[in-house]
């Protein structure tokens with residue numbers, strides 16, 4: 412079987428991998444390329460395959476650089492299922508529609524100019540209808556359930572701990588009497604984070620396709636980043652300035668809200684510091700927060716505890732969700748000490764660009780970067796220390812203080828990536844590094860080879876690799892969802908059997924002494940029933 416790397420190879424965006432076996436062709440992720448103009452042009456290019464020939468797609472998580480070309484795929488003829496977790500489906504419903512609106516608006520704006528110039532009109536990459544059609548093709552799969560997708564293909568999702576609903580993809584692929592266990596890491600998170608669960612450790616694979624966003628970085632600790640954020644807010648507030656936080660609407664925005672909730676509701680309960688207004692100005696973040704509230708089953712224990720105690724971590728008294736455009740504009744007509752959380756996270760689009768325009772020039776204000784800033788984005792330019800930027804055709808001086816708090820990152824850093832690989836029960840014979848820039852990948856490759864002794868390769872865009880399967884020696888049965896259903900059916904039968912026996916008790920035990928000797932037959936049936944349920948629970952893991 413073969414894997415072709417068609418995105419997030421030699422860069423971090425546009426995740427898209429084509430797997431071809433004897434029987435099927437399928438994709439893992441189908442994301443948008445993001446960043447500079449050159450990257451974004453790649454979205455317009457035709458796919459490297461015929462979308463109508465793809466049997467199904469497996470989606471690791473909702474972020475648009477992993478899901479954002481799904482509507483294009485559907486528009487161009489893909490009709491199969493898109494397998495993902497429940498929370499990812501819910502988030503994609505918001506994000507893909509939002510992405511489609513952005514595509515439509517962009518083209519509309521350009522077309523107005525093109526009409527005046529007498530040029531041909533452009534078509535959007537995809538429309539809201541295409542996005543709605545894509546969402547209809549989603550099929551949800553529970554974490555940890557083995558799902559037979561087609562002949563010789565079994566899928567299981569483990570938790571990636573990156574954003575709500577994020578999954579590590581485990582695949583058992585069989586052809587010609589050979590089996591290969593392949594893992595796509597998706598984006599891996601870090602343990603002990605607010606809201607979501609820790610990434611699953613201790614998996615096994617023959618081949619590993621792994622992200623490497625921060626392959627050469629050691630993050631500041633989460634606790635230190637939080638402390639620094641609170642200090643920046645207090646210092647800026649004391650000068651009457653604004654703190655602008657560009658944040659990915661899904662995941663990072665909620666995490667920052669969660670941290671501020673913790674600060675204002677608990678640490679600052681005595682009111683030592685002023686409760687300055689915190690605005691969340693991103694329609695998508697407002698929507699996504701609702702999805703977070705609806706998917707609390709996926710939370711980590713601390714957050715569940717908080718909710719059990721009656722605290723909604725996405726609400727505190729000085730927090731305001733901005734809904735309308737007018738309200739958003741009004742924010743820029745007043746000057747006060749406040750925090751504005753707005754998207755997009757790399758400041759490439761969205762309302763945050765307006766807030767940057769109105770605050771970057773102000774030396775009393777601050778911009779706090781809390782996520783990855785891809786090459787070519789406005790966020791990256793600010794991080795790299797430019798003196799001025801162009802926003803809405805206007806030259807804006809950068810006088811505000813720019814802070815980078817990578818400790819809030821949703822991506823594993825080098826130590827975490829290493830311990831994740833090292834925790835593997837059966838280590839892969841080869842690792843393919845994707846989703847990273849070269850300065851992060853080269854050192855990671857070296858350390859994987861030297862410390863963990865696994866040959867690793869940095870893949871390039873368009874590269875195809877052939878995977879070698881293992882002979883299936885002992886026919887060890889794979890447990891599928893169907894097997895589990897069958898098991899349920901059997902225990903149902905046992906239950907019926909018990910009832911039938913009880914009903915006929917009188918006639919069966921009519922003979923003297925039989926009931927004394929065999930009366931425990933019901934106990935035995937209950938025991939079998941219980942054991943079957945236990946087995947069901949056990950294989951669910």
Ligand SMILES: [Zn+2]
Nearest residue numbers: 472474573598
């Ligand atoms: Zn991601």
